[in-house]
Amino acid sequence: MLYLILGLVIFFGAHLYSTFRTRAPGKDIKQTLGYGPYMGLYSLVSIVGFVLICWGFGATRDAGSLYMAPSWGRHVNLALMLPALILLVASQLPTGAIKKAVKHPMLVAVKLWAFGHLLANGEINSVILFASFLAYAVIDRIAVKKRGDTGPGKDAASSVTSDAGAVVIGAGLYVAILMWLHPILFGVAVM
Secondary structure, X not given: OHHHHHHXXXXXXXXXXXXXXXXXXXXXXXXXXXXXXXXXXXXXXXXXXXXXXXXXXXXXXXXXXXXXXXXXXXXXXXXXXXXXXXXXXXXXXXXXXXXXXXXXXXXXXXXXXXXXXXXXOOEHHHHHHHXXXXXXXXXXXXXXXXXXXXXXXXXXXXXXXXXXXXXHHHHHHHHHHHHHHHHHHHOOOOO
């Protein structure tokens, strides 16, 4: 459990620092260090945290359960993963109608993913992992809104190709994870 908790603290420590760091001119560490060095350090710390999360999660698979997940939770989770993956892909593509409507598609994707997995899993390690991601996504969304970052403006150029790509790639990822990748990456078969 130590590695899982330590990984979450390191991973979300970096992310929360980035969320709440000052952006005032002359005081913003991203400007002081420069974009490349800041992102390099941020990425390195995040990767270390992520590796510890993965290792710690795997090592705590037999830690027991906090609750018995409802039988319908698995079905709801499966239904939520398709829009979560479409939104995740949309967050990485140029602005389309999806990104304009959702504002911050990655945060919504993380919320859907975490909430769905909390409905489908009651194991201690799962609850700690998914509740941490859900809490972070909620905190970050509140912080983003307080900063005035409302996502792409209504008058921002919109690409139908980005939306189509998000749907096609997201759906493809959904099928790949459902059929093959989930057991390879996470050790648990979905089907």
